[in-house]
Amino acid sequence: MKITRLETIPICVPLKAGFAIRSGRGGAHTVSPFLLVRIHTDDGIVGLGEASCTPRWSGEDHVTGAHLIRTYLEPLLVGENPIEVARLTQNFRLAFAGNHFTKAAVEMALWDIAGQAAGKPVYELLGGKVREFVPTKWSVSGVEPEPAAAIARWAVAQGFKAMKVKVGTEPDADVARVRAVREAIGPDIKLGVDANGGWAMDVAVKIIERLGKFGICFVEQPLSPEDGVHLADLRKAILVPVIADESVYTLQDAMMLARLGAADVFAIYVGKAGGIGPARQIAEFAQSAGIKCTVGSNLELGVGSAAMVHLAIATPGITAEKIPCDIIGPFFYEDDIVRQPLPIAPGAARPKLAPGLGVELDEEKVERYRVK
Numbered sequence: 327m328k329i330t331r332l333e334t335i336p337i338c339v340p341l342k343a344g345f346a347i348r349s350g351r352g353g354a355h356t357v358s359p360f361l362l363v364r365i366h367t368d369d370g371i372v373g374l375g376e377a378s379c380t381p382r383w384s385g386e387d388h389v390t391g392a393h394l395i396r397t398y399l400e401p402l403l404v405g406e407n408p409i410e411v412a413r414l415t416q417n418f419r420l421a422f423a424g425n426h427f428t429k430a431a432v433e434m435a436l437w438d439i440a441g442q443a444a445g446k447p448v449y450e451l452l453g454g455k456v457r458e459f460v461p462t463k464w465s466v467s468g469v470e471p472e473p474a475a476a477i478a479r480w481a482v483a484q485g486f487k488a489m490k491v492k493v494g495t496e497p498d499a500d501v502a503r504v505r506a507v508r509e510a511i512g513p514d515i516k517l518g519v520d521a522n523g524g525w526a527m528d529v530a531v532k533i534i535e536r537l538g539k540f541g542i543c544f545v546e547q548p549l550s551p552e553d554g555v556h557l558a559d560l561r562k563a564i565l566v567p568v569i570a571d572e573s574v575y576t577l578q579d580a581m582m583l584a585r586l587g588a589a590d591v592f593a594i595y596v597g598k599a600g601g602i603g604p605a606r607q608i609a610e611f612a613q614s615a616g617i618k619c620t621v622g623s624n625l626e627l628g629v630g631s632a633a634m635v636h637l638a639i640a641t642p643g644i645t646a647e648k649i650p651c652d653i654i655g656p657f658f659y660e661d662d663i664v665r666q667p668l669p670i671a672p673g674a675a676r677p678k679l680a681p682g683l684g685v686e687l688d689e690e691k692v693e694r695y696r697v698k
């Protein structure tokens with residue numbers, strides 16, 4: 327089997343009213359552009375990938391992703407055997423710097439082909455399930471206390487047993503929001519906060535102390551992503567476990583944070599890491615370094631969410647039972663571009679029992695949401 331061509335499709339699917347995510351990263355996540363990737367082969371198998379286009383995170387969008395794939399990745403991949411996923415990923419990792427979400431979309435499409443060719447779900451190619459389902463948590467937007475509490479109540483009613491609240495906006499507003507959510511959900515729901523790098527060091531120490539009385543079990547990305555040194559200082563100054571998210575894209579980032587003692591948990595994404603394989607490398611390293619891992623999210627659609635579930639269900643270093651994962655993207659959208667919804671229930675995500683990633687595009691919907 328040989329790769330014949332790579333196709334990219336820019337799409338934009340509307341978020342449900344009231345589900346836009348406001349965070350310490352600035353701005354609001356109100357529209358969700360994605361770049362879909364189809365890898366075509368000479369025996370008719372087509373692999374699917376999805377890149378989240380979130381320029382505030384990664385500097386990537388529809389246009390950059392399509393350009394890089396057409397200019398650099400397609401020439402490297404055409405004529406190659408797609409089931410040699412590790413070798414091909416290694417080759418294209420160095421074709422251009424960074425742009426991990428774009429590379430991840432292509433890498434997951436290779437896994438999709440490899441699974442379809444073998445007649446096995448991707449998680450079986452990764453060594454099989456290490457858990458029956460992936461525990462997940464809800465994410466409450468950084469809105470006013472009353473709407474935040476309403477979202478949290480909704481999530482509990484849906485069946486979520488864990489959630490995080492976006493903070494990093496303004497200290498008093500952050501405290502009021504977390505208080506309102508804790509009062510709404512009661513003492514038994516696991517609760518953490520995610521600042522998306524929105525606090526300065528001095529603010530972070532004080533506010534985390536103020537949040538202590540609401541029983542928070544983690545603080546995610548309290549400081550700016552580049553600031554691993556202060557993240558290590560902060561971690562030593564507080565008792566709440568620290569999750570590094572925007573600080574960890576690569577295995578090298580993970581190694582640096584581990585050496586600094588800057589994190590208790592890494593939030594790993596298929597997109598940030600540049601694919602399922604590179605994400606697994608980080609999880610394996612973390613396991614050996616005594617650091618927990620969870621799977622974070624840019625609110626992926628069906629294809630990206632499927633890749634996350636296959637990763638999380640088959641990777642022992644992802645300690646989803648300790649820190650539930652954010653595989654919740656499909657809940658945020660009016661619609662999805664896959665033919666059948668994934669078995670992603672509130673609090674528990676499962677992969678499809680089908681070859682490859684187990685998802686098929688709904689062509690009519692792809693056309694409806696295509697960015698023209």
Ligand SMILES: [Mg+2]
Nearest residue numbers: 520546571622
């Ligand atoms: Mg995060």
